[in-house]
Every structure is written in structure tokens, then in C-alpha cells.
Amino acid sequence: MTTAAMATDNPFVDPIASFEEHGRDHSFAVDSTLPVGKNASLTLGTDSLIVLDEAFEKRDRTNCCGLWPSGTANTRAIPFYNILWAELQDDELRIDYASPASKTVVRAATLKYPFERQTLEVVHKWIIKLLDRSYGESQRIKRMKVLVNPHSGKGSAEKWYHRDVEPLLIAARCTIDMQKTKYSGEAVEIAEKMDIEAFDVVASCSGDGLPYEVFNGLAKRADAKKALTKIAVVNLPCGSGNAMSWNLNGTDSNSLATLAVIKGIPTPLDLxxxxxxxxxxxxxxxxxxxxxxxxxxxxxxxxxxxxxxxxxxxxxxxxxxxxxxxxxxxxxxxxxxxxxxxxxxxxxxxxxxxxxxxxxRNLLDDDASASSGNDDGLPSLRYGTVNDKLPExxxxxxxxxxxxxxxxxxxxxxxxxxxxxxxxxxxxxxxxxxxxxxxxxxxxxxxxxxxxxxxxxxxxxxxxxxxxxxxxxxxxxxxxxxxxxxxxxxxxxxxxxxxxxxxxxxxxxxxxxxxxxx
Ligand SMILES: Nc1ncnc2c1ncn2[C@@H]1O[C@H](COP(=O)(O)OP(=O)(O)OP(=O)(O)O)[C@@H](O)[C@H]1O
CATH class of the missing domain: 2.60.200.40 (Tumour Suppressor Smad4)
Structure with a gap:
């Protein structure tokens, strides 16, 4: 059978790979499929990792309540979006991923396969490709300052952090510095004093109140402009109002929001x-x-x-x-x-x-000149304050x-x-x-x-x-x-x-x- 025919017959073959491969050498196809063990292989598909494993058939015929994209009894397609990490540990290839436990919950899970020492280089290259596809333009191994407001919503933020958030961050190899807020306004102080070179993200397990404090803490710094550019402020929804998470993570589920943050793309936000x-x-x-x-x-x-x-x-x-x-x-x-x-x-x-x-820079607006300010602090006000006379x-x-x-x-x-x-x-x-x-x-x-x-x-x-x-x-x-x-x-x-x-x-x-x- 030709590769082109295979691509139409088999939904798990990457059509791009098949096209590139057609009439050339077979290196891409070899690289995208990694045989592991006697009866298993891992294939980099179009948007998923395709795991073919005879053991699935014996172990689990249920396809986890139909939560995975459909495959056959011995295949499982894990979307690249759900892949958290992959690495070699001793003689095993270990892949950590977010496995759906229900429509609104994902949990950290792991696949482990032995590999032959002599294939080390091939496996290594394959892992690089898998992580490239899984993270795209999102930064890997994010350094996270996590704030937990124990009083958010119905008071479950700490429990939800340990159950829903932390295991996924650990599986994605994020570094975590967690701190519970002790009083109202403490997040302002934390953001104002934090070492912005040591972190990429401040994640609040809270409602919208803590992110508000974090933005305002960063704004108080002498280097406010740099801090607000460098530090991504995110919400892991634990409050009664979780608007920020709905807008940016598309959910108020803690575990799905954590996955969205792990895979999140830095995005400038108007303030x-x-x-x-x-x-x-x-x-x-x-x-x-x-x-x-x-x-x-x-x-x-x-x-x-x-x-x-x-x-x-x-x-x-x-x-x-x-x-x-x-x-x-x-x-x-x-x-x-x-x-x-x-x-x-x-x-x-x-x-x-x-x-x-x-x-x-690009706005043709009479007031643009004062828009960016000249120093590292907050931009100057184009329209003055409420106490000034009305702008022209x-x-x-x-x-x-x-x-x-x-x-x-x-x-x-x-x-x-x-x-x-x-x-x-x-x-x-x-x-x-x-x-x-x-x-x-x-x-x-x-x-x-x-x-x-x-x-x-x-x-x-x-x-x-x-x-x-x-x-x-x-x-x-x-x-x-x-x-x-x-x-x-x-x-x-x-x-x-x-x-x-x-x-x-x-x-x-x-x-x-x-x-x-x-
Ligand atoms: N340990 C604490 N004790 C009391 N208040 C706190 C504590 N930590 C934070 N806060 C305050 O709790 C407020 C609510 O924060 P949160 O981010 O959870 O937003 P929220 O959506 O308003 O919460 P809620 O879900 O309670 O409506 C914030 O103003 C914050 O300053």
C-alpha cells in the first residue's frame, strides 16, 4: 500500500507527513512513529499523539466513558494540547498528560514504555518533536508564583489547589512557589515586592479580586511597566465570580483552567x-x-x-x-x-x-505623544486626573x-x-x-x-x-x-x-x- 493510500485509510496518519514523504525518503514517517516495547507504538499525528498498544484492549475497553477522541480498541489519541511533558527516566520513556475524568475535569496521568538503549538518539529526537507540537508558542516549564485565597467563594480554594491544580503543574514540570493570602490586600504587597526575574506567571486561586490586587501591586513598583509586561497574571477559578477565567481559559473548572494556563500564550492586556x-x-x-x-x-x-x-x-x-x-x-x-x-x-x-x-505607536490620535511615558513606571496620563480641568x-x-x-x-x-x-x-x-x-x-x-x-x-x-x-x-x-x-x-x-x-x-x-x- 502506498503512503498516500494509507493516509486516507488510516485517520491517525499525519497527512502533512504523508505528503512530505511521498516521493522522497522515509525519514519523517520513521521519526514520527516510535515503536515502544513488543506490542506498542507512539505516532505523532496531526493534532494528537496516537498510542497504539495491544494492552489497552485487555486493560480498558471503555475508552474512559467516551472522553477520548475515538480510536480503535487498542489505540488512544491524546490531543497534543493535553500532553504535559515527556522525558527519559532510566530505561523508560515517560509521557505525562492531562487525562479527562469527566467533561469538566482533567487529571494528571502517565504513560511509561521501555526503550532500547541503542535507540536513545531517535527517542530523544522524537521527544523534542512531541514537545514542540504540544507547546507550540507557549513557554514550557513556567515559573509560577501561586496565590491561594482561602476565603474565596465557598472557602474551598486550598482544597481545590491541592486536588485540581498542583498535580497538573507538577506533571508539566512547572516550578511552583505557593503562598496562601492571610489578609485582604496582601496580594498587592506580594506583587509589589516579588522578584520579577524569578517568575513568569502569578496565578491566583481565587475569584477576580486577587488578580485585581496583583495588577495593582505590579503597578506600584518603580519598574511597573517592565513588571506588567514580564509577569503574566492569570486566574485559576475558585471564587464566586470568575470572569477572568471565563474570558481567557474559557472555563470555570480549576483543572481545565490549569491546563489552559500551562498551554497559555502570553497576551498583552489593555489596562x-x-x-x-x-x-x-x-x-x-x-x-x-x-x-x-x-x-x-x-x-x-x-x-x-x-x-x-x-x-x-x-x-x-x-x-x-x-x-x-x-x-x-x-x-x-x-x-x-x-x-x-x-x-x-x-x-x-x-x-x-x-x-x-x-x-x-500606531494610533493616529492627537494625544498619542504622552501615551507611553518615558520612564519605567506606569505610563503618564494622557487625559490628566479627575481633579484636572477637562481635557481639550x-x-x-x-x-x-x-x-x-x-x-x-x-x-x-x-x-x-x-x-x-x-x-x-x-x-x-x-x-x-x-x-x-x-x-x-x-x-x-x-x-x-x-x-x-x-x-x-x-x-x-x-x-x-x-x-x-x-x-x-x-x-x-x-x-x-x-x-x-x-x-x-x-x-x-x-x-x-x-x-x-x-x-x-x-x-x-x-x-x-x-x-x-x-
Ligand atoms: N486571608 C484573607 N482573608 C480575608 N480576605 C482575603 C484574604 N485573602 C484575600 N482576601 C480578599 O478576598 C477578596 C476576594 O477575593 P477573590 O479573589 O476570591 O475574589 P471574589 O470573586 O471577590 O471572591 P468571592 O468568591 O469571595 O466573591 C479580595 O478582595 C482579597 O483582598
Whole structure:
């Protein structure tokens, strides 16, 4: 049988290898299949390692509840994405991989095969190829600072770390320095003081609160710009709100998120400077004034309701047609939905390297000169602070019927809630949604459902813009709610401006969020 025929008959033959091999020598095919032991072989397929082993048939006929891609009784296809490591130990070839235990759980597992000493060089080369295909552009053996918030969510973060996270990191040969946070704000101090040369990643086993602290700790350093570029901030979801993990890992399962981090690609992330009073902080997720802030922050007493508490708070306020009058000045970048869609599609097909996705070098914008700053600290503020006079061209407009002011830097705000369908990790814009508070109740409920079913962006009452900065001055008397990344801040005016690609995260694609998009 010719190789070409084999390729069509046998789904496990790498078609590229077959094509290259056709009419040439047979070196690639020999190299991609490694005979191991008497009745087994390992083949580098198109996107999987194909393990052919007579012993499977006797040992396990169940294909692990159908969780592996289909093979025959004596083959197993392990996606390269699931391969964690491979090496020679004594006279054995050892392959560590993430084995599916259910649809939402993977566990570290190992394959071991003996090999002949005289084939050492061949096996060695084969391992190099396997690891190349398994990691692609993702860094291997990541050096991880892991922070565990024992109080996150229902208080299980430490247990989940030891059960779901650590074994996978060890199997992938990551180096781990784990620390439990002892008090609120400690992650800021840890990030501010850490040796950034000794680590590649800070992973928080928590909700979104700890990554927020880590970004802000890195931002406090004298070498903030370098630290935010070098250290990837990631979330291993253990909280009640795990938006960061949904956006970047596509899951709130700890073990699947750990695998996504192990295989994650460094991705610049826009960060937003918030000035309020005399403070300057960084936001990575969202800012809200009005119904969203209040539904989240004013329902802490309803925590027992779990995820439903937010929906309940939202519906009560919708029913009351609550208004949150504000004066707002906005530096708009794109203000109509067709242009936003076009921008989104253009960015989706843009695969320029990470180094090109930071700063405002290429933005033809009058304010670009001050964008990057000249020193190693945080970039200077192009639009000044909330205490400065309004930047030129900005105009404060009364929004007296405002119901919801919601500005996002990521797409998912919670599981199943893609509020910002056009959000991109490093397009240099924030996504701003404004909704009037006096729209009919039925429309408001349709909008709420639209967030879950993906129709939200196109709804007529949803005012969606891409913006570079804004100032907001709440007008109601007394104490209201403003939320920055889910944390309550004083009910006072604040100003925001975005810094293109200032931070770094790990993502699956290297340039997009895991949300369905537009
Ligand atoms: N040991 C600790 N004791 C009390 N608070 C802590 C401790 N460690 C961290 N925190 C605080 O817990 C808060 C919540 O952090 P987390 O990252 O888990 O986000 P979250 O999504 O808000 O959590 P939750 O799941 O509780 O809603 C953070 O503000 C952090 O400062």
C-alpha cells in the first residue's frame, strides 16, 4: 500500500507527513512513529499523539466513558494540547498528560514504555518533536508564583489547589512557589515586592479580586511597566465570580483552567487607569455606576442566594425603574455598531506578534505623544486626573435618565453573561454600554435575556461605544454604588483612561477572548 493510500485509510496518519514523504525518503514517517516495547507504538499525528498498544484492549475497553477522541480498541489519541511533558527516566520513556475524568475535569496521568538503549538518539529526537507540537508558542516549564485565597467563594480554594491544580503543574514540570493570602490586600504587597526575574506567571486561586490586587501591586513598583509586561497574571477559578477565567481559559473548572494556563500564550492586556480623589488604580475587568454596580454590591446580604443574588437585585431595580443621573464626558473612538463590528472582525484576523500590541505607536490620535511615558513606571496620563480641568475637546453632558453605565475591558462578566460582545484584549479601547433607566420593563428584561443568548449588542436601546477615556460625576445625593472590577469604591467622581497592552495575561488564542464574539 502506498503512503498516500494509507493516509486516507488510516485517520491517525499525519497527512502533512504523508505528503512530505511521498516521493522522497522515509525519514519523517520513521521519526514520527516510535515503536515502544513488543506490542506498542507512539505516532505523532496531526493534532494528537496516537498510542497504539495491544494492552489497552485487555486493560480498558471503555475508552474512559467516551472522553477520548475515538480510536480503535487498542489505540488512544491524546490531543497534543493535553500532553504535559515527556522525558527519559532510566530505561523508560515517560509521557505525562492531562487525562479527562469527566467533561469538566482533567487529571494528571502517565504513560511509561521501555526503550532500547541503542535507540536513545531517535527517542530523544522524537521527544523534542512531541514537545514542540504540544507547546507550540507557549513557554514550557513556567515559573509560577501561586496565590491561594482561602476565603474565596465557598472557602474551598486550598482544597481545590491541592486536588485540581498542583498535580497538573507538577506533571508539566512547572516550578511552583505557593503562598496562601492571610489578609485582604496582601496580594498587592506580594506583587509589589516579588522578584520579577524569578517568575513568569502569578496565578491566583481565587475569584477576580486577587488578580485585581496583583495588577495593582505590579503597578506600584518603580519598574511597573517592565513588571506588567514580564509577569503574566492569570486566574485559576475558585471564587464566586470568575470572569477572568471565563474570558481567557474559557472555563470555570480549576483543572481545565490549569491546563489552559500551562498551554497559555502570553497576551498583552489593555489596562485602565482610574483616578478618584487623590488615588490612581488599575482596572482590568470593568467599571460600573448604576444598576449593575448596585445589583452586585448592594446585595452582599443575599450571598446565600449564590449567583441568583445578582439577578434578583437587578430585577428589583428594573421594576423600580431606578435612575442614576450623572454628568459624563467621553473620549469616543468608535461610536456606531456597524463600525464596531468591522473593527472586531479586523482584529480577529490580525495575528501580529505580542510586541506589536502594546502602546499607542500606531494610533493616529492627537494625544498619542504622552501615551507611553518615558520612564519605567506606569505610563503618564494622557487625559490628566479627575481633579484636572477637562481635557481639550471633552464636554460634560448630563445623562439624567441613566439606568446603567457599564464599561468593560473583557467580554464575559460572569458565566453565561457576555455583556461586552465586542471586547478585545488589546485593541486599546474600552467598551462602554449606556442604557436609560426609564425604558419599558419588558424591554429591560429582554435585554437581560439578550446578555445570556448573545442578542444584546444588536438591541436598539443598547448604546454601545468604543472609548479611550471618560469622566463621570454622579449627581444623586447620598451614598450610591460604584464598582471597579467588582470592588466597591467611594461614590465620587472618577476618570478612566485605557493603556493599550500595558498588562500581560495568558490566553488560549494569543489575541482573543473565549467569548463567542460578533
Ligand atoms: N486571608 C484573607 N482573608 C480575608 N480576605 C482575603 C484574604 N485573602 C484575600 N482576601 C480578599 O478576598 C477578596 C476576594 O477575593 P477573590 O479573589 O476570591 O475574589 P471574589 O470573586 O471577590 O471572591 P468571592 O468568591 O469571595 O466573591 C479580595 O478582595 C482579597 O483582598
Amino acid at each position: 485602565i487607569s482610574i483616578t478618584q480623589g487623590e488615588t490612581r488604580t488599575l482596572s482590568f475587568l470593568s467599571q460600573s455606576v448604576g444598576i449593575v454596580a448596585e445589583s452586585d454590591l448592594a446585595t452582599e446580604n443575599l450571598r446565600w442566594m449564590g449567583g441568583q443574588r445578582f439577578t434578583y437585585g437587578f430585577l428589583v431595580r428594573l421594576w423600580e425603574k431606578a435612575l442614576y443621573p450623572c454628568d459624563i464626558a467621553i473620549k469616543v473612538a468608535i461610536d456606531d455598531k456597524p463600525s464596531i463590528k468591522e473593527h472586531y472582525r479586523r482584529e480577529k484576523s490580525n495575528h501580529e506578534p505580542a510586541s506589536e500590541r502594546r502602546g499607542y 475637546g471633552w464636554e460634560l453632558v448630563p445623562y439624567d435618565r441613566l439606568g446603567n453605565f457599564y464599561c468593560g475591558n473583557m467580554a464575559y462578566m460572569a458565566a453565561d453573561s457576555v455583556f461586552f460582545q465586542a471586547a478585545l484584549p488589546n485593541d486599546g479601547y474600552m467598551d462602554l454600554v449606556c442604557i436609560n433607566g426609564d425604558i419599558p420593563r419588558t424591554t429591560a428584561i429582554k435585554m437581560m435575556l439578550g446578555v445570556e443568548n448573545g442578542n444584546f449588542f444588536d438591541m436598539p436601546g443598547v448604546w454601545y461605544r468604543k472609548v479611550l477615556g471618560y469622566r463621570i460625576i454622579p449627581k444623586s445625593k447620598g451614598d450610591g454604588y460604584i464598582s471597579i472590577d467588582g470592588e466597591r469604591v467611594p461614590f465620587q467622581p472618577f476618570q478612566a483612561e485605557v493603556h493599550k497592552g500595558l498588562g500581560t495575561v495568558l490566553s488560549k488564542s494569543g489575541h482573543m477572548y473565549e467569548a463567542p464574539g460578533l
